[in-house]
Amino acid sequence: MESKKYLEDISQIKDLMNRSSRFISLSGLSGILAGLYAITGAFIGYMFFLPKGDYVVLHSWNFKMIAGILIAVAVLSSVTAYLLTSKKAKKNNEKVWDETTKRLLINFLVPLATGGIYILIKLNSQHYGLTASLMLIFYGLALVNAAKYTIGNVRYLGYLQIILGLICAALPGYGFWFWVIGFGLLHIIYGSLIYFKEEKA
Template sequence: MSKKDYLKDINHIKDMMDRSSRFISLSGISGVFAGCYAIVGALFAYFYLFPKPGEQLYIHSWNFSWLIIVAVAVMLLSIVTAIWLTSRKAKKHNAKIWDITTYRLVINFLIPLVTGGIYILIKLNSQHYGLTASLMLIFYGLALVNASKYTVGNIKYLGYVEIITGLICAMFPGYGFWFWLIGFGLFHIIYGSIMFAEEKKG
C-alpha cells in the first residue's frame, strides 16, 4: 500500500468516526418551513393581536395570552416538521436518529434556550417588553451554536447570524417585531434553502 493510499484510508476512517459522533444534519427544507411558520405567525399577531396606537400590552391581557399561543404553535409546528423531515432523511441514509448523539444535541440546544425562555418570562412578568425580541434571537442563536458541535450541518452559522441580529435589535428596541420577523422568518428560509440546495448536490 502506497503512502498516498494509506493517508486516504486514515482520512476516511477519521471522517467516519467524526460523523458517528455527530447527528445527521437537519433537513434543509425544515428550515424553510420554520421560516414560513414564523412569518405567518408574526403577521397574524401584527394584524390581530398587537395593541393599537396609544394602547399598552399587559401580561394578563387576552392579547398577550394569544401571543403566547401563537408563539408556542409556531415552535411546535417547526419542531414537528423538523423531526418528521429529518427522520425521513435519516432513513434514506440508513442512519439512526435517536441515539446518544441526539441526546447530547438536544440537551446542548435546550440549556441556553430554556434559560433564555425563563429569563424572558421573568422580564415580561415585570412588564419589561422592550428587549423581548432581542433576547429571543440571542438565546436562540446561542442554543444553535451550542448544539452545532453535535451536528454535521453548518447550523452554527445560522446561530451566529441570529446572535448578531439580536444584538442589533437591542440597539433599536422599537423595531423588535421586524427584527424578529427577519431573524426567525427570513434567515430560516435563506439558510434552509441553501442547505436544501447542498443536499440536492450531494
C-alpha cells in the same frame, strides 16, 4: 500506491468518526418551512393581536393569543423538523435517536430554556421592550452551543441570530420586525442553502 491507499483509509476513518460524533441528517426543507411558519404566525399576530404603537401586556388577552401563536409555530417547526429529519436519516441509513442526538438536544435546550425563563421573569416585571432581542440572542446561543454535535453551518445561523438580537436591543421599537427577520427570513435562507447544497448534491 500504498501511501495513496493509506491516505484514503485515513479519510474514511475521519469520515466515520465525524458521523459518529455529529448528527448530520438535519433537513434543509424543515428550516425553510420553519421560516414560513414564523412569518405566517407573525402576520396573523400583527394583523389581529398586536396593539399598534404599544407593548403587549402580560396576562392580557392579546398576550395569550400571541403566546398561543408562538407555541403553535414552535410545535409545527419541531414536528416538521422531526418528520423530515427522520425521513432523511432513514434514507442515509442513520439513526435519529442516539447518544449524539441526546447531547445535541441537551446543548440546544439548556440555553434555550434558560432564555425562556429569563424572558418570562422580565415580562412579569413589566419589562417588555427587549423581549424580541432576548429571544433572538438566546436562540442564537442555543444554536452555537449545539453546533458541535451537528453540521457546522448551524453555528453561523446562531452567530447571525445573536448579532441580530444585539442590533434589535440597540433599536427599541423594531423588535417585531427583527423577530420576523431572525426567525422567518434567516431560517428560509439557511434552510435553502442546506437544501440545495446537501440534499440536491
